[in-house]
Amino acid sequence: MARGNKNKKQRHQDLLKIIEENPFLTDEKLAENFKVSIQTIRLDRLELGIAELRERTRTMAQDAYSDLKSIDQQELIGDLLSIDLGKRAISILQTTDQMIFQKNQIVRGHYIFGQANSLAVAVIDARTALTKEAHVKYLKPVYEGERLVAVADVIEQSGDKFTVEVKTTSEGKTVFQGKFTVVVIGEV
């Protein structure tokens, strides 16, 4: 029992740390990591006052959306998680059975492109921005149900032209990467 309590205390500390570093881990993943049951993780979260994944995502998204400038909230494909205008933006896309090829259950390319492309436009610190060019690579097939985390980084600016790199991962593995040239229309 004493040992059980020590384990639990340690797990609580680790849990707080791991969720702070990666707020997008599911209870299933956390249970796997800690080699405990999902029920245990749920109880841990309750005791620690950590919201469930959906709620964590929603809260972060609400904070982030108010900073959007070049794109409307509903025009973003995926949920915005954080944005530092002109620098970096992160979104998450929950893939569904609406997005797949019936034949092989693989998520169709334009959804993954759409998440990355809309994020590349969103990160630009201007009222109106449009994609001029994109070079994208699909590195790993994505299946229904995977949660895609896209990170867009502005890596270059030359006048009204921006280069944005987007990397999309699923459970830590890169599934897609793209380089987008985005141009600002009107004032920067």
Next chain:
Amino acid sequence: MARGNKNKKQRHQDLLKIIEENPFLTDEKLAENFKVSIQTIRLDRLELGIAELRERTRTMAQDAYSDLKSIDQQELIGDLLSIDLGKRAISILQTTDQMIFQKNQIVRGHYIFGQANSLAVAVIDARTALTKEAHVKYLKPVYEGERLVAVADVIEQSGDKFTVEVKTTSEGKTVFQGKFTVVVIGEV
């Protein structure tokens, strides 16, 4: 009156020719070309037994869909107009207000990408094909209501890897072009 009849006969001949060459011209465009009213074009079509644009598109699409192999009909973005498996495919996408940025009425990039990408997969003569890489350029903004004609040409094959070039036009002007690398999974 004699002159009027001669003009009409000539116009009918020209109309038959122009619609055979480009079945996707609207009555508005045809009226503009012939410098007559839209009503005159409609009467001409009736007399000549030429179906209206929507019907012409639909008939061509039905013929083409039966040849699809790597993609299901509802998975194609746009309407398929013709396909020569392994060589060339053509589709048309009627843009709507569902596809635009509210702010500037410009059609969002992933719809144009989606039409091209799904056509690049559709043209491959195999049961299963996936996009590995794409390099795309947006050359001209597309506004709500424009009809996009995409033509996909297989320009190279190396083993199970195909290079497909897609060019998308609106009223004859190129608005988008892309080079897609498509890979066949399993048998070619």
